[in-house]
Amino acid sequence: MQTSRSFPLNAWYAAAWDHEVGRSLLARTVCGAPVVLYRRTDGRVTALADACWHRLVPLSMGRLVGDGIQCGYHGIRYDSDGRATHMPAQETLNPSACVRSYPVVERHRYVWLWPGDPAGADPALVPDMHWNDDPEWAGDGKTIHTECDYRLVLDNLMDLTHETFLHGSSIGNAELNEVPFEVTHTDTTVTVTRWMHGIQAPPFWAAQLAERFPDHTGPVDRWQIIRFEAPSTICIDVGVAKAGTGAPEGDRSQGVNGYVLNTITPETDGTSHYFWAFARNYKLLDQRITTRLREGVSGVFFEDETMLNAQQRAIEANPGYDFYNLNIDAGGMWVRRLLERMVDAEAGV
Amino acid sequence: MAGRERARWFDVRVERTEPVTSEVRRIVLDPGGPVAVPPGGHIEVAVQVDGRPQTRCYSLVDDGRDAGRLVVGVRLAPDGRGGSRYMHGLRPGDTLKVCGPRDGFGLLPGRERYLLLAGGIGITPLIGMARVLRDSGADYRIVHAGRSRDAMPFLDGLRADHPGRVECAVSGEGTRLDLAGLVRDAPEGTEVYVCGPMRMVEELRRHWQQAGRPASALRLETFGSSGTHPATEFTVEIPRLGIHATVPRNESMLDALRAAGADMMFDCLRGECGLCEVRVLSTTAPIDHRDVFLSDRQKAAEHTLCTCVSRAVGGHLSIDVP
Known part of the structure; x- marks a missing residue:
């Protein structure tokens, strides 16, 4: 009956970093829906449809009144559930006067929003990104506003062979394209695992290993364990350890470990909010490392952003053509299959 | 729910129509594809009254017994405007134009307690809401009132689906609905969803207001289809324009005035x-x-009135229009 969406709605999506939402009105589009976000006086977050029930103007152009919001055009006031509490020029409240309120949960430094059927908004379903605020880990991140379909970002993260070519000066190495990888999946997750034994560490990782083991100059065992959690969170367990010290068997004590934390929220069919962070489990209190890592990853991801936006333009410039999928795309193919199943289930197919 | 969703009419096929009580029929419509039904949602239906096209709103009976269908429960209103007579005349295989479903109540999950209050046929939208509340493990209570069991459809199914949560008040059997008591006994944090005759809803609203309860926690929806008196014929005039009209029992004052040549402004057609x-x-x-x-x-x-739904109880009304 309708063309299918590229994203499911019955899921938690990161709408903002926790620090972005305060006692002011933040406008953001999530899964095609304009939303206004703010904190109530008790600090909890409210998300309402960013369109006044009356003439559809953005409520984000209005102002906070206590825990509610007043439209900046004709002054209709809504409470934090989106129900009208004051209407100009009449003594009653129109029973239909309300704007949609969205379930929100604040967790792992993000404000998560559920754009679908609120009955299913179980906080236990928020994707696991605990490394972002776990005392055993330290790190920071940023947001990239992509000019591409969010699934291109997922493809990118599920197949890291691109590092060899796109990020050759930092994290890429030839072995990424030479060693085999393993793909597994469940109904909601896809995992791609790759171990590179006894290789020379690429510049980024050589520098990180030197933070802990300044004297080590020999080969390393490198790992990338990419875990997708539906609909759009990918946490990548990455690191290197001195070669042959038991890291593949579980002893990572002679190495350095990080997590690349990514959650990508569709803004529209062709744009997304890409929230990322890099967390590490060594030298937790060293802010120099935190800042350097954040800026270093930021530089790497700029290379991805440039390619992904260009890819989107190329897709649009070649209508009638589909991707050719290779074996290296297995992870991304499983991700797309799980997403299609979720979208179909919502459409009642 | 910001603004109003633009009306999109589509055809549905009458699959089944069956009596629920002597006054109420359950009408099962096949939309021919998947349609999402919000809890408490309703559809608009294009009906024929005395050969003229009109639209009526009917709440959906979302009791889970007819998956993928749009089900309405329609009470034959002998003193109504004629929509229910048309709906009761439908036969399997007939085609109807409908629009929606839309959600007028805006059921919010996660409240401490819920009270669902229905008068008579007003139980229909609450059936779907009750299912959502049950499935989410909410604390809820259903009160169904009516003058007789014949005027209280779907009660048996409701009791079976919500054991221990349904109470009823049948005035014909001497168990009257105590609205003041309901408000008094509703613990702090209760949210009320009410659907029923105007008189009941208005009385509840007054008790709610007097008790100092938050207005936004009393949720109602209006189709403007009932008042505090049965509809009767009356006459209306606009002296300034020399317009006279008779408003029959089954027509609105607005329609009668427009037919008589008055250029009227209006929009919602349900008194909102x-x-x-x-x-x-x-x-x-x-x-x-x-x-x-x-x-x-x-x-x-009595200085003003809304012509789309309000009426005079017989007699003659003189008005001026903008």
Whole structure:
């Protein structure tokens, strides 16, 4: 009956970093829906449809009144559930006067929003990104506003062979394209695992290993364990350890470990909010490392952003053509299959 | 729910129509594809009344017994405007034009407690809401009131689906609905969803207000289809324009005035928006205010009324229009 969406709605999506939402009105589009976000006086977050029930103007152009919001055009006031509490020029409240309120949960430094059927908004379903605020880990991140379909970002993260070519000066190495990888999946997750034994560490990782083991100059065992959690969170367990010290068997004590934390929220069919962070489990209190890592990853991801936006333009410039999928795309193919199943289930197919 | 979703009419096929009580029929419509039904949602239906096309709103009976179908429960209203007679005349295989479903109540999950209160056929939208509340493990109570069991459809199914949560008050059997008591006994944090005759809803609203409960926690929806008096024929005139009209029992004052040549402004057609408000010059009979736009004070003053739903209880009404 309708063309299918590229994203499911019955899921938690990161709408903002926790620090972005305060006692002011933040406008953001999530899964095609304009939303206004703010904190109530008790600090909890409210998300309402960013369109006044009356003439559809953005409520984000209005102002906070206590825990509610007043439209900046004709002054209709809504409470934090989106129900009208004051209407100009009449003594009653129109029973239909309300704007949609969205379930929100604040967790792992993000404000998560559920754009679908609120009955299913179980906080236990928020994707696991605990490394972002776990005392055993330290790190920071940023947001990239992509000019591409969010699934291109997922493809990118599920197949890291691109590092060899796109990020050759930092994290890429030839072995990424030479060693085999393993793909597994469940109904909601896809995992791609790759171990590179006894290789020379690429510049980024050589520098990180030197933070802990300044004297080590020999080969390393490198790992990338990419875990997708539906609909759009990918946490990548990455690191290197001195070669042959038991890291593949579980002893990572002679190495350095990080997590690349990514959650990508569709803004529209062709744009997304890409929230990322890099967390590490060594030298937790060293802010120099935190800042350097954040800026270093930021530089790497700029290379991805440039390619992904260009890819989107190329897709649009070649209508009638589909991707050719290779074996290296297995992870991304499983991700797309799980997403299609979720979208179909919502459409009642 | 910001603004109003633009109307999109589509055809449905009548799959089945069956009696629920002597007054109520359950009408099962096949939309021919997947349609999402919000809890408490309703559809608009294009009906024929005396050969004229009109639209009526019917809440969906979302009791889970007909998956993928749109089910309405329609009570034959002998003193109504004629929509229910048309709906009761439907036969399997007939085609209807409908629009929606839309959600008028805006059920919010996660509240401490819920009270679902229905009068008679008003139980229909609450059935779907109750299912959502049950499935989410909410604390809820259903109170169904009516003058007789014949006027209280779907009660058995409701009791089976919500054991221990359904109470009923049947005035014909001497168990009257105690609205003041319901409000008094509703613990702090209770949210009320009510659907029923205007008189019941208005009385509940007054008790709710007097008890100092938050207005936004009392959720109602209006189709402007009932008042505090049965609909009767009356006459209306606009002296300034020399317009006279007779308003039959099954027609609105707005329609009668437009047919008589008055250029009227209006929009919602269910007594919400206030655009069709006119000034009352004089009236020989009480006014049956069926809108939710005017306040109790404004209704009592009888200076204005909303022509889309409100009526005079017989007699003659003289008005002026913008």
